Amino acid sequence: MSGTEVLRLESVRKTFGDQVVLRDVDLAVPEHSVTALIGASGSGKSTLMRCVNLLEGIDDGAIFLDGEEITDPRADEDAVRRRIGVVFQSYNLFPHMTVLENITLAPRRVHRVGRAEAEATALELLDRLGLAAKAKEYPDRLSGGQQQRVAIVRALAAGPRLLLLDEITAALDPVLVGEVLAVVRDLKEQGMTMVLSTHEMGFAREVADRVCFLDGGVVLEQGPPEQVFGDPQEERTRQFLSRVVASGRLQG
Numbered sequence: 001m002s003g004t005e006v007l008r009l010e011s012v013r014k015t016f017g018d019q020v021v022l023r024d025v026d027l028a029v030p031e032h033s034v035t036a037l038i039g040a041s042g043s044g045k046s047t048l049m050r051c052v053n054l055l056e057g058i059d060d061g062a063i064f065l066d067g068e069e070i071t072d073p074r075a076d077e078d079a080v081r082r083r084i085g086v087v088f089q090s091y092n093l094f095p096h097m098t099v100l101e102n103i104t105l106a107p108r109r110v111h112r113v114g115r116a117e118a119e120a121t122a123l124e125l126l127d128r129l130g131l132a133a134k135a136k137e138y139p140d141r142l143s144g145g146q147q148q149r150v151a152i153v154r155a156l157a158a159g160p161r162l163l164l165l166d167e168i169t170a171a172l173d174p175v176l177v178g179e180v181l182a183v184v185r186d187l188k189e190q191g192m193t194m195v196l197s198t199h200e201m202g203f204a205r206e207v208a209d210r211v212c213f214l215d216g217g218v219v220l221e222q223g224p225p226e227q228v229f230g231d232p233q234e235e236r237t238r239q240f241l242s243r244v245v246a247s248g249r250l251q252g
């Protein structure tokens with residue numbers, strides 16, 4: 001891991017009406033690292049990622065990408081979004097477009113990349129993720145795992161600096177989860193900087209360099225996985241992890 005920091009959150013506060021959803025959140029994400037956000041449903045994991053991608057505005061604090069404040073009202077939102085790839089639980093592929101058209105849509109329409117270049121990039125990424133043969137298929141001909149991998153390719157197509165993965169295996173059959181997780185492992189090996197949220201603790205433990213436990217919008221505990229999972233310092237973390245063990249999701 002190098003010393004360069006890709007993402008930094010400083011005292012981020014986010015409210016929806018009267019509800020404080022993120023409270024004084026500080027987070028630093030070094031280049032080439034993987035940060036896993038864990039925590040109960042409603043603890044604020046998705047909201048944190050939506051704030052980073054500027055899908056939600058924050059009420060207080062600041063978010064920096066490569067040292068530049070992206071929550072500054074003068075920041076160029078389109079340029080910021082191009083540097084941040086996002087994959088959600090639902091793949092959101094357009095059913096009337098082929099895999100290749102889905103992937104090249106944003107590069108061509110939003111980022112004004114020429115068709116040949118956009119397609120060449122998409123095909124190279126599809127090949128890397130073992131999906132080259134699917135380029136001309138429509139999404140409904142693909143399994144859920146394959147569709148999610150296409151969504152990952154789409155997020156990579158603009159050459160992002162940071163990848164946000166919001167519960168990307170949650171909608172998948174357990175047998176398909178493995179192929180998506182394998183892609184994340186490969187991306188990690190290639191040095192992609194990632195922030196992911198997951199309920200699969202086994203996966204977080206395996207892939208993350210840093211685990212961040214959110215509790216009611218507060219980062220209650222963060223550290224290397226062996227520490228957070230093996231020797232949690234906070235009672236609330238221990239309680240959460242024992243509930244996860246009881247539900248059988250610790251092994252991922």
Ligand SMILES: Nc1ncnc2c1ncn2[C@@H]1O[C@H](COP(=O)(O)OP(=O)(O)OP(=O)(O)O)[C@@H](O)[C@H]1O
Pocket residue numbers: 016021039040041042043044045046047048167
């Ligand atoms: N657009 C919104 N308007 C109002 N409240 C919202 C909105 N989005 C999220 N919330 C609330 O913010 C809180 C945090 O939600 P969030 O989706 O970030 O949690 P999460 O940790 O990602 O949960 P899960 O693990 O179920 O995905 C919840 O109480 C949720 O109801």
